[in-house]
Amino acid sequence: MITFLTDFGLQDDFVGTCHGVIAGIAPDARVIDVTHGISPQSVLQGALVLRNTTRYLPVGVHLAVVDPGVGSDRRAVAVGTADGRTFVGPDNGLLMLAADELGVVEARELENERYRLPDVSRTFHARDVFAPAAAHLAAGVPISELGRALDPATLVRIDVPDPEIGRTQISATVLSVDRFGNVATNVRRMHIDALGLANGDRVEVRIALDRYYAFVAGTFADAVPGELILYEDSYGLITLAISSGDAGRLTGAAGGDELRIAVE
Numbered sequence: 398m399i400t401f402l403t404d405f406g407l408q409d410d411f412v413g414t415c416h417g418v419i420a421g422i423a424p425d426a427r428v429i430d431v432t433h434g435i436s437p438q439s440v441l442q443g444a445l446v447l448r449n450t451t452r453y454l455p456v457g458v459h460l461a462v463v464d465p466g467v468g469s470d471r472r473a474v475a476v477g478t479a480d481g482r483t484f485v486g487p488d489n490g491l492l493m494l495a496a497d498e499l500g501v502v503e504a505r506e507l508e509n510e511r512y513r514l515p516d517v518s519r520t521f522h523a524r525d526v527f528a529p530a531a532a533h534l535a536a537g538v539p540i541s542e543l544g545r546a547l548d549p550a551t552l553v554r555i556d557v558p559d560p561e562i563g564r565t566q567i568s569a570t571v572l573s574v575d576r577f578g579n580v581a582t583n584v585r586r587m588h589i590d591a592l593g594l595a596n597g598d599r600v601e602v603r604i605a606l607d608r609y610y611a612f613v614a615g616t617f618a619d620a621v622p623g624e625l626i627l628y629e630d631s632y633g634l635i636t637l638a639i640s641s642g643d644a645g646r647l648t649g650a651a652g653g654d655e656l657r658i659a660v661e
Contacts, residue, residue, distance in 0.1 A: 398426065398427055398429070398455045398456070398457030398458065398535065399419060399423075399426050399427070399428045399429070399457060399458045399459075399460055399531050399532070399535050400428070400429045400430075400431050400454050400457065400458070400459045400460065401415070401416075401428055401429065401430050401431060401433075401460045401461075402430075402431040402432055402433070402435065402443060402446065402447055402450075402459075402460070402461040402462070402463075403432075403433045403435065403443075403461070403462045403463065403523065404433070404434075404435035404436060404437050404438065404439065404443060404462075404463045405433045405462075405523075406433055406434065407433055411521070411523065411524070412430070412433050414524050415460075415523050415524055415527075415528040416428060418514065418524055418528040418529060418532065419528050419531065419532040419535075421532075422529060422532035422533060422536060423532040423533070423535045423536040425536075426532060426535040426536065429454065429455075431446070431447075431450050431454070432446060434576065435463050436573070436574075436652060438463065438465040439463065439573070439652055440463050440465070440489055440490055440491050440555060441490075441555055441557070441572065441652065441653075442463075442572065442573045442652055443461060443463035443491050444490055444491050444492070444493070444494045444495070444555060445494065445557070445572055445573065446573075447459065447461050447484075447491065447492065447494065447495045448494040448495040448498060449632045451482070451495045451498075451499070456480060456481050456482050457482065457483075457535065458482075458483050458485060458531045458534045458535050459482060459483070459484045459485065459492075459495070460485045460486065460527055460528065460531040461484065461485070461486040461491050461492060462486055462487065462491075462522075462523040462527055463486075463487075463489075463491050464486070464487040464489065464491075464522065464523070465489075466487065466489055467487070467519070467520055467521075467522050468519040468520055468522075471487055471488055471489055471553075472487070472488035472506050472507075472547075473486075473487060473488070473506065473507040473508075473522060473526050473527065473530075474486070474487070474488045474492070474504055474505065474506055474507060474547065474552065475504070475505045475507060475530060475534065475540050475543050476492055476493070476496045476501055476503070476504045476549070476552065477501070477502050477503035477504070477540050478496050478499035478500055478501055478502060479499055479500035479501075479502050480499050480500075482496075482499060483534055483540055484496050485507075485527050485530050485531045485534070486527055487522070487527075488552055488553050489553050489555075490553045490554055490555030492552075493552055493553070493554045493555070494555070494557070497554070501549040501552075503540060503541075503546070503549075504546070504547040504548070504549045504552055505540050505541065505543045505544050505545065505546060505547060506543075506544040506545050506547055507526055507527070507530050507543050507544055508543075508544035508545060509542060509543050509544050511542075512529055512530050512533045512538065512542070512543055513525060513526050513529050513530070514526075514529055530543055557572070557583060558570045558583055559583065560582070560583050560584050560588055562588055562591055562592075565592070565659060565660045566592075566657055566658060566659040566660065567584055567588055567589075567592065567657065567658045567659075568655060568657055569582040569583055569584045569635075569655070569656045569657065569658060570582060570583045570653065570654070570655060570656070571650050571651065571652055571653060571654040571655075571656050572634065572652060573652050574645040574650055574651060574652065575645075577638075577643065578638070578639065578642070578643030578644050578645035578646050578647075579630070579636050579637070579638040579644060579645070580636060580637040580638070580644050580645055580648065580650045580656070581630060581632075581634045581636045582634060582635055582636065582637070582656055583634070584634070584635035584658065585629075585633055585634065585635060586629050586633065586635065588635070589613065589627070589635060589658075592658075592660055593660075594613050594660065595613065596613050596614055596615050596619065597612060597613065597614075597619075598612070598613045598660075599611070599612055599613075599661055600612075600613065600627065600658050600659060600660060600661060601657075601658075601659040601660075601661055602625070602627070602637060602648075602656065602657070602658055602659075603656070603657040603659065604648045604649070604650050604654060604655075604656050604657075605649075605654070605655075607648065607649075609625055609647075609648065610625065610661075611624075611625040611626055611627050611637065612624065612625070612626050612627070613626070613627050613628075614626040614627065614628045615628065615629075616628060617638070617640045617641075620640040621640060622640050622641035622642070623639060623640065623641065623642055624639065624640050625637065625638075625639050625644065625647075626638055626639070626640060627658065635658075637650070637656070
């Protein structure tokens with residue numbers, strides 16, 4: 398079993414080519430495409446999606462490529478976890494939110510040329526390095542064969558910022574905006590509860606210099622079409638959305654932006 402997550406999109410040949418490489422090495426492997434819609438070069442978004450979805454995926458090889466540092470001296474790695482999973486991808490933090498949550502037991506640098514394609518491009522390591530390694534692992538090659546052992550403590554980690562909780566407001570960070578325009582933040586229900594907010598309460602939402610008014614809601618059905626709401630999404634993140642609308646387009650919010658939630 399191989400799962401596959403990237404920021405490649407589907408309009409180009411990148412995903413299909415990687416599937417072809419995997420099929421040539423491990424024709425019996427089943428590949429699950431988790432998503433190829435991560436925002437270009439958004440390592441944090443990719444890491445969050447990988448962490449959120451891994452618990453719902455079969456134990457196997459998790460191939461993930463969001464790699465703005467391709468061609469640089471960043472390492473290519475495979476990371477084994479306590480439950481028998483192996484994560485394959487660049488050493489830029491993409492893998493480690495998921496891997497650390499499961500317990501890292503081994504890490505290897507992908508340096509053994511036997512488990513790469515013969516010619517390695519400087520700009521397409523997903524095809525030439527990561528997909529072959531994932532396929533060989535799925536076909537039964539031990540992780541120890543892929544290259545030298547790495548100290549897991551040296552692997553790159555990225556921090557998910559914590560919100561700042563004040564007496565009457567929360568300073569949050571936008572983590573991602575999905576294709577429906579829902580704006581996920583690093584705020585969780587406990588932070589909303591700390592302000593004494595409950596479903597139906599109205600709040601002020603500030604993004605850059607703009608201010609909006611939203612209601613705390615349990616679900617989209619609690620709001621009339623066009624109404625701005627804050628709700629808890631399926632991964633426990635407090636998210637800004639418009640019932641039957643696009644909050645991302647309305648606010649212009651993007652990953653990394655500051656978002657403030659203030660009690661009226």
